[in-house]
Amino acid sequence: MIPVDEELLDDAEGLGRADTGRCLLTLAGAGAQVRRASWAVAEAGLRTAAHGDRPRTIAVAVAPHCGPVVRSLAALTAPAAAVPVVEVSGDILPGWIGPLDLLVLAGPKGDEQALLALVRQAYRRGCGVAVVAPEGSSLDAAAEQVRGLRLHTSAPAAGAPDRVVARDAFWPLLGGLLALAGSYGVGAYGPGDSFDALADRLDAVGIRCRPAAETYLNPAKALALDLSGAVPIIWGTGPVMGVAAARFAAALTSVAGLPALHGTLPDAAVDSGNLFDGALGRASGDSDDFFRDRVEDTEPMRLHPVLLVDDDAPGARRQVDLVRRLALDLSLPFNEITAEGPDPLARFGEVVALGDFAAVYLAVTTGHDTGSVGTFDSFDALSASDPDAGREDGGG
Incomplete structure (x- = not known):
């Protein structure tokens, strides 16, 4: 298990130095990015x-x-x-x-x-x-x-x-x-109230999750600590939160170097049944040697379910209750993340932003280079130099 530098979480300047990819700065400007998108639409003169x-x-x-x-x-x-x-x-x-x-x-x-x-x-x-x-x-x-x-x-x-x-x-x-x-005519989102609500929600998350906010008041830092040393299982209730789960899992992998699974309930839970029955889901049984000294033991990696909840999704509350009960039965840690408000786009933005911040905090506190593009970046170079890339299509 990779140790987490918990002291770094409450050192805003240290976090800035450790974040070589300037991810925290980019995430803090997410609301501004959405507002710039609104201005670009106005300049393009989009019409219905x-x-x-x-x-x-x-x-x-x-x-x-x-x-x-x-x-x-x-x-x-x-x-x-x-x-x-x-x-x-x-x-x-x-x-x-x-x-x-x-x-x-x-x-x-x-x-x-x-x-x-x-x-x-x-x-x-x-x-x-x-x-x-x-x-x-x-x-x-x-x-x-x-x-x-x-x-x-x-x-x-x-x-x-x-x-x-x-x-x-x-x-x-x-x-x-x-x-x-x-x-x-595809959806009802665009410049105006919906984009303003999204930008405001992203700004609010950026303030709550800023590096200077102490860990016990910062939901992203707390979530990063919860996920350290675990195998996250990110599930969403409904299609919108299912996509947010995919984004969170991808951020944990690409930014923090932590393997994570994701899916949309209820199918994801059914497909993962054997995973929870396996070694990562079961508690390590050592009752035969109850009195032995465990000081030198390393904590085994366990599954850590994280539910991204959209209360508007059919059956969401029942799904949450079932997963919470499963986690309790298996003595697994469990997190539930719910965004409130009438606008699905703003709720989606809040959950995605929280996951993005948590992935960055987990990366910097485990010594992962947030500016790294990864070991297999050469695959992109191979694809770009492929002589068949951009070849003529055979379509009609």
Whole structure:
């Protein structure tokens, strides 16, 4: 088990020095990122499409390592969607995409080769194109050439690794995609009350979870301590919190280097039944030697369920009660995270932001480099140099 430096948690200056990737600063500015997305929408002059102007399908492609942006878009817009949202991956446009569809591309740097290849293919098929990318980037220029719709995001800091840039681009890209989708009748989110509520909620989390806030008053620091030395099982009640669970698990893995599982209840619990029956779920039985000295023993890693709760999801409270009872029966630690308020987007933002902060605090207190892009970053380089990348598609 990797030891946690608990003293560092209450040292704001020390946390800043240990956070080599400047993740805490980025998270503190999440509300400002959403507000900038609102301004970008105003500059783009988005209008609400008439029913006859709506595409048959909105196909969305996002650069790698940005997190579950498309899944978040689909989950948040599904209840009011008049048009389906479909995720596209890779550099080959699916054969079913044609003139009746809209292809939306989102890239934090705007030089992603796979996205540029998709723009060219969409143009040949007569498919509409919209882009969320920095102004003046290659992707922005490509969209301008094909007369596509362009939403501008802020350019990333010079010299930052691509994966770090992508990791920090979640809110700018999601904000732009929500606004674009809303203009085509997919969901009800966009500049105005919903974006303002989201930005305010992200600001509030940033204040509560700031480095200077003492651990006992800081929910993200407390959650980081709870998860240290455990195997987190992040479950969400309902599709929106299920996506938040995926985001939290990805942050724990990519930022803190901690393996984490995630899923949406009730299916995730059913699929994980044998996991809780295994060694990570059962208490270590040593009653045969009750009086032995345990001072030198290391604490075994155990499962740690964390529930992200949306009370509007059907059966949410019953699911929480069942998992809490299971954790109690197995003597497992357990956390429940619930956001309040009438707006699903704001509730989603609060839970995601809390998980992001907790992952960073867990990283810095275990000595993990938050500016690291990981051992397998060379795989990105191999993909970019693949001679088949961006090849012509065989679609109609």
